[in-house]
Amino acid sequence: MDALDLARTQFAVTGSLHFLFVLLTLGLAPLVAIMHTRWTRSGAPEHERAVRFWGQVYVTNYAVGIVTGLVMEFQFGLSWSGLSRYAGDVFGAPLAMETLVAFFLESTFLGLWIFGWGRLPKWLHLACIWAVTLTAYASAWFIMAANSFLQNPAGAVERGGRMELVDAAALFTNKTLVFSFPHVISAGLFTAGMMLVGASAYRLRRGGEDAAFFTRSMRTGIVTAALGITLTVGFGYAQFGGIQEGKFKGDTAATPLALMMDVGNLMFFLAVFLMLPLVRFLPRWRWTHRLLMILTPVPFVLAVCGWLARELGRQPWMVWKKLTVADAMSPGLTPGMITVSLVGFTAVLGLLALTDYALIARLIRRGPRDLDLGAAAEERPAPALSL
Amino acid sequence: MELIWYAVFTLLLSGYFALEGFDLGVGLLMPVIGRTQETRDRMVAAMAPFVLANEVWLVAVAGALFGVYPHLEGEALFGLYPLVVAMLLAWVVRDAGLWFRRRIDGPGWRRFWDVTITAGSLGLSFGWGVALYAAATGFGSSLLHPLGLLLGVVVTLLFAWHGWTFLGWRAPETAGITRTGRALALSGLAAALPALAVLGGALPYLLDHSAPASTLGVMGVMALPFAPVMVLAQVWVWRFFRPGRSAVRTPSFF
Incomplete structure (x- = not known):
């Protein structure tokens, strides 16, 4: 691969990683804020537990969103100084x-x-x-x-x-902004909703003492997911009015676009015509829980497909019909330089992403207890006892 | 307009040095005064409420660089390619250490992430010295120039001292010293001096290479309404987390 391919790969890898975490952040933030509002008004312990638990999932996810975002911000100057x-x-x-x-x-x-x-x-x-x-x-x-x-x-x-x-x-x-922004925001809601559904399905399937907690979470998740996917699909189709001519002519952009749309439509029917009407029963129907768990990663895959379609469809242009990607690359960037940074960023960010997902999975497995977020002051033993 | 944005840019970069400087300093001092896990926990807990509000100053610097000095942005970052990549990775592992160290109980896990905090803090502090020297020489000198490396050592020591002063202000028992808010302000000013000196020297160049007035104007109009909120939010951080009864709360989230 030449320097241009490597630089594009670096941007695609770090950008996709960044977006996986940002997507969930965008969807979970309003849900946590709503849960916190409920807790502030009621003062009920079960509402506090919900904020602390889903809040900790939210901030754990946020950590990798930040660090991948830092790399994104500086990458423009590193690899694409022709753009600036x-x-x-x-x-x-x-x-x-x-x-x-x-x-x-x-x-x-x-x-x-x-x-x-x-x-x-x-x-x-x-x-x-x-x-x-x-x-x-x-x-x-x-x-x-x-x-x-x-x-x-x-x-x-x-x-x-x-x-x-x-x-x-x-x-x-911008006509390519007005519908793509709500499309992304709603996709975040859909993702967060499906995350609540999947995590709750895992907990309810296993049984145990938190059934009431996760029954509520699953219902919140189903309603959020149904609302999110409806808006996502709506604003998705609305974008075609403002699309550049010939954007999806090639297979490279048309394939992820078709995948996103086909699976997205399927998810729409599933969420709106099956999950939403059954919202009262699904928490009790254990036989559905495995399927609901399997669906958790689907929104992430669809979102990355969406970005691939949008960004690959722009090729070979960096700025549509004005500046090519090749001209936007930093002059003098060598394959050696970009290889070292590509390997470094991919290895470090990839490992952190895996660690972060493992931590979130662990958090869900342990359930809403012994949470770090909002933990009260430690009871420290008196000096005489610690001797 | 150019002068206003120069002032904003200078405020952001020197603010980053003065504020994030003590976070990096605490990270540097963790193996020095944090011999036991409990001491390290208290050191991290002392800086934890400030870190997110401090590191974001550099994110703002980078954004301002792109908006106000788009030409310099490409030149500076690309000119320092290996250094910027190394500093970014240092920043990433420092942050990961903070976010992850308490997510699993167990001495091995926490010790590992404490090492990444110190290593990241060291990489960033030293890197800043080298980067400032390179900026002062117009990105023409080698990154391994002895003076640049020396400045790296100076900035590292400066941050460590600033971090120690911060601990003396917020967690005197942990630091082993007691420092006043005034002493902290002075060490912050000292930490910002290298950045201020380089930006002062670059004043004519930066004024010449600003984005056009139309861009600066639009950004000014958009940013101005939020400036009071930004100031207020930063002031709140210092108000709510100042020393006092049980200032350093453990367990801290970080």
């Missing part, structure tokens, strides 16, 4: 806003939410998780705006061999 040279004056604005405003606030409020447990006044503590949710959505919006500019360079003109921003409103109301 040509279109940085336009493309840079939404990216800068994402980090400067959205992620900055998201990370600060998440820290306050995690470490302020039991210290912050309860309504302020609740406000923190809602702030995290809103800023996560804002992040997604800015990132989708940046990506949409690559798909359809609206709001900018080329002057003197470089793109210049002439209409900021057009940049942020």
Whole structure:
């Protein structure tokens, strides 16, 4: 492979890894915020358990979302400096806003939410998780705006061999943004819903003392998944109105697109016409639980297919009909350099991703007890006893 | 407009050095003063509530670099390719150590991630010295230039001292020293000095290479309404997690 193929592979691998975690973050954040709202209003211990348990799943997943995101952000300068040279004056604005405003606030409020447990006044503590949710959505919006500019360079003109921003409103109301953003957000809800369903199915199938807890979680998950997939499919089809001509002509982009649409439609029927009407019975029907568990990874696969279709369909353009990927690559990037970073990022991020999924699986296996999130102060033995 | 964004950029980078500097310093000191697992737990617990709010300053620096100095962004990051990759990996393993160390009970598991925290902190601190020297020389010098390596050692020691001062302020029993908030502010300023010096020297270059006024204007209009919230959120972090009765809470999530 030459440097270009390697650089594209690096971006695809790190980007897909990043999105697997971001997708669940986007879907779980509002669910955790809703659970926290319920707990704040009722003060009931079972509501607190739900926030702490699903909240810990959420933050455990968040960890790898952050670290893969760091690599994504710096990769533009490392491998694709031609993009910032040509279109940085336009493309840079939404990216800068994402980090400067959205992620900055998201990370600060998440820290306050995690470490302020039991210290912050309860309504302020609740406000923190809602702030995290809103800023996560804002992040997604800015990132989708940046990506949409690559798909359809609206709001900018080329002057003197470089793109210049002439209409900021057009940049942020890009026709390839208005439906792709809600598509991604709803896919996150669908993913988080199916995650709740799968995890609850595992616990209920095994039996045990937390049946009531996971019965509620499964119902929440089913309703969320049905709502999420309905919106995802709707906004998915709506995107075809604004698509670039000839985008899906080649097999490379058309194949993941077809897979996403076929399986996505199947999931829509499954979630809306089977799972939703049976929402009262499924927690008790143990024979369905294995199937519900198997479905958990499906939304992740579909989401990666969606990105592959969107990004492969853009080839060979970095900025549609303006700048090719080959011209966007950092001049002087050698296969040796990119091989070392590709191996390093893939190995480290891949291992961390596997570790993280193992930790989430372990958390679900152990259930809502001995949670780290929101744990009360340790009872330390008196000095005399510890001698 | 160029001058305002230069000020924002300088504030972000020096803020990162002053704030994340003590987190990295605590990470560096873990094998030095954290001989026992319990001491290391208390060291991590002392910095834990600040880390997420501090490291994000560098994320903002990178974003601002892309938005305000798009040309420099490509030049700087690509010019330092191996160093940036190494620093990113150091950052990743440091963060992973923090997030993962308490997820499974057991001394081996936690000790392993404590080592990654220290190794990551060391890689980042040392890397910053080398990167600043390279920036000061216009990315023309070798990454192994003796002066660059020396600056790496200086920044590492500076961060370690800043981290120690932080511990003396927030967890005096663990640090073995007691430091005031004023002392912490001073060590923070000292930690930011290398970044301030390089950015001060680069002022004419940066003003010349800013993004066009239209881009800067749009970003200003969009960022301005959120600036008070950002300041407020950072102030809250310091307000809620300042030392006091049971300031360092264990078990901490990290």
